[in-house]
Amino acid sequence: METNELFKKVRKIEIKTRGLTNNIFSGQYHSAFKGRGMTFSEVREYQYGDDIRNIDWNVTARFNRPFVKIFEEEREMTVMLLIDVSGSNDFGSVNISKRDLTAELAAVLAFSAIQNNDKVGVIFFSDQIEKFIPPKKGSSHILRIIREIVTFTPQHKGTDIGEGLRFLTSAIKKRTTAFLISDFISKKPFEQQIRIAANKHDLVCLRITDKRELVLPKIGLVKFRDSETNKDVWVDTSMSSWNEAYQKYIQAESIKLNKIFANNGIDNALIYTDIDYVKPLMQLFKKRESRR
Numbered sequence: 001m002e003t004n005e006l007f008k009k010v011r012k013i014e015i016k017t018r019g020l021t022n023n024i025f026s027g028q029y030h031s032a033f034k035g036r037g038m039t040f041s042e043v044r045e046y047q048y049g050d051d052i053r054n055i056d057w058n059v060t061a062r063f064n065r066p067f068v069k070i071f072e073e074e075r076e077m078t079v080m081l082l083i084d085v086s087g088s089n090d091f092g093s094v095n096i097s098k099r100d101l102t103a104e105l106a107a108v109l110a111f112s113a114i115q116n117n118d119k120v121g122v123i124f125f126s127d128q129i130e131k132f133i134p135p136k137k138g139s140s141h142i143l144r145i146i147r148e149i150v151t152f153t154p155q156h157k158g159t160d161i162g163e164g165l166r167f168l169t170s171a172i173k174k175r176t177t178a179f180l181i182s183d184f185i186s187k188k189p190f191e192q193q194i195r196i197a198a199n200k201h202d203l204v205c206l207r208i209t210d211k212r213e214l215v216l217p218k219i220g221l222v223k224f225r226d227s228e229t230n231k232d233v234w235v236d237t238s239m240s241s242w243n244e245a246y247q248k249y250i251q252a253e254s255i256k257l258n259k260i261f262a263n264n265g266i267d268n269a270l271i272y273t274d275i276d277y278v279k280p281l282m283q284l285f286k287k288r289e290s291r292r
Helices: 003-033 057-063 098-115 139-151 161-171 191-200 240-263 278-290
Strands: 038-045 067-073 078-084 119-125 129-136 177-182 202-209 221-225 232-236 267-272
Touching: 003 098, 003 139, 003 278, 057 067, 078 098, 078 129, 078 139, 078 161, 098 119, 098 139, 098 177, 098 202, 119 139, 119 161, 129 139, 129 161, 161 177, 161 191, 191 202, 191 240, 267 278
Parallel strands: 078 119, 078 177, 177 202, 202 267
Antiparallel strands: 038 067, 119 129, 221 232
16 A cells, blocks of 8 residues: 555544544543542541541541542543454455554544543554554554554454464563454464453453355355465365355354353443444443443
């Protein structure tokens, strides 16, 4: 892609996602992902109804009357975007590929985070860590992230979700909100790594998929290429037995993934390339907000 085309693509996504953030997502994001920690603010005299567990006994003893500690909620967070840049994300049977959809989702989350005064960082991964952008604040940092998301070219095409999660767990020491954006098509298991990451961080998974990955049209003999291995295979899509076997495999993988999310208490959303992502993202935000 030429430089001018890349610039136009970046600007288009910037304008679209910034507009969505300003008009739709900003308030919902704040309610759903506001900081959970509490920081000490001040000490004041005890009032009827105060929690006695917050009594400051040192100050109480000094003044011979009860004083309590007052805490404020920590609003500022660190947000990490874990972005799957493996070869399978190049696929798209409609107007947008999974890779482009991932870029838009990441941009929406990045702009929402910066409006909430959060730090934002990015981990690009394939079957290894492709690039790490440490979390920072500021509009220039966010614009750099958006441009990297749109223009980044990975060196490898394989997928290892576990590797991305391992890096998150080791590199980010403080509890953070981490968005894992992936199609979750991985030959390597990642149950252990996702459990460890979910215990340490507030992990949210956005699963990107295309309708043609779920149901194949019956159009006869077709050559498929694995975008991660570049291996070709011929399939007769008109064979009912093959289609039934494929459907069973897809359903089993989906059930397995949903079980992993449920067992680890991971909030998640399924987002299709041919359906507007605003609705499932808003549903995710409102679900989290309702639990607070």
